[in-house]
Amino acid sequence: MIRFTRNLKGFGLAAVGASALALGSQAAGQSVSDRDETAQGDVAVTIYNNNLALVQDVRQINIRQGESKIEFPDVSAQIRPETLSFFAADTTIAEQNFDFDLLTPVKMMEKAIGQTVTLVRTNPATGRETTERAKVLSTAGGVVVQIGDRIEVLRDDGLPVRVVFDRVPPNLRARPTLSVNLLSSRSGTRPASIRYLTPGLGWSADYVALFDDQRGTTDMQGWVTLTNNTGTTFHDADTLLVAGNPSGGGRRMSRGMLTPGTENSGREQVGDFYLYPISARTTIANAQTKQVSFLDVQGVPARKVYRREVGWLANERAPTPATTEISFSTSRDQGLGDALPAGTVRFYQRDQQGTPQFIGESGIGHTPMGSELSLRTGEAFDIYIQAETEKREEITAAEWERSARYRVLRDGEVVEQIDVERPKKFYRTTIRYTLTNAKSTAVEVDLVQSGLMRSWWASDYRIVSEDIAGMQINADRRKWIVPVPAEGERVIRVTYESRY
Secondary structure, X not given: OEEEEOOOHHHHOXXXXXXXXXXHHXXXXXXXXXXXXXXXXXXXEEEOOOOEEEEEEEEEEEEOOXXXXXXXXXXXXXXXXXXXXXXXXXXXXXXXXXXXXEOOHHHHHHHOOOOEEEEEEEOOOOOOEEEEEEEEEEOOOOEEEEEOOEEEEEOOOOOOEEEEOOOOOOOOEOOOEEEEEEEEOOOEEEEEEEEEEEEOEEEEEEEEEEEEOOOOEEEEEEEEEEEEOOOOOEEEEEEEEEEOOOOOOOOOOOOOEEEOOOEOOOOOEEOOEEEEEOOOOEEEOOOEEEEEEEEEEEEEEEEEEEEEEEOOOOOOOOOEEEEEEEEEEOOOOOOOOOOEOOEEEEEEEEOOOOOEEEEEEEEEOOEOEOOEEEEEEEEEEEEEEEEEEEEEEEEEOOOOEEEEEEEEEEOOEEEEEEEEEEOOEEEEEEXXXXXXXXXXXXXXXXXXXXXXXXXXXXXXXXXXXXXXXXXXXXXXXXXXXEEEOOOEEEEEEEEEEEOO
């Protein structure tokens, strides 16, 4: 007879957890305090930005002469076994294995297939417990058991049922374990080191910047955020952070970087990557996020920038708010004086009561010392810009240009020739920029006109007139710093002559 019984939360996999894990600890002869200990030795962890870490672990191991098997519990559960290197004096490796079947409720049930377990059911009304012996038939999509002459599927309805195992199934371990088969020419205790790569351990940088608009400065703190999802805690580890990605695919330049720096920060480097050591040993717990300070600088010169970039021949129907940016330098003489690993910069500013308030954030890439940064924090509430093409007219060239000619050849002789003539056209364009300011103080706005260089044939353009002097950023972009009065408006006009 087949009967579907509503029992056992999580198809029997979650409810067996307490019994299974308790039995496993008892079988290993461990107390509660023992489980909190670790078999790791002198641990050093090098963590990269790309969710990859190098773990080096030196343990004192008693190795007997001849053939022996040495086990290393508490390695990363995500270890890449092919990256493992092992060294102990007077030994050679015959074989290495990584036992990745950990003692979990799911694995307990899977390993119990074909075995007999005890089901303990509790009557919700009376609290009375009844027990039955059951043979585990399958765990694919649910737990199927045989009780006497009937088959039951244990279902997920939260009724109180637990599974009691007679023993821990073979080949299950409470902790990720690496085993090495050795040949040793002598016996005795000696240092044995393992080194391996593992994913699941990464870091990022986060910056907290307190901006003072009146003084024109910012205070900046840098925090390293460590994240461990390896399944293993690394105890009292000597931790080193590497800013970079050794496997390639490095970060692009930050959009807020105006000029890359040319100053050396003096930090230690390996290859082309900067090293950021954590000053004291630290325990990196599994499933934990930890923050460690690495930068604390006060009074870095900084200024607020209002910015708007306009495309060529813009004819906007409505004004657009300016972006707000905080501009500062990482150079030595500007106070910050350090290379900045990639991360997120969050800006704060004090209100009238002196309470810091969040005003925006921006991401940066790996930034060399001496760089000029202008990081966007949001859009201005009071500053608007509207660009309109006020006038555009064609200028006729004095001469025509014969711009295209081709010939038709048959059997090596010219049978037809066609000349195509096209006039060389020029345009004079006047663009009006209207800037408004609803603040009680005057501001300056960085206004940028882009799209000036369309292609190689149209590189000859001219600025015929401009209401205020501009500066050429490059062949495609020109910038004006426009003063806008308090509670006022400023209109400037720029006239261009071009071939487009």
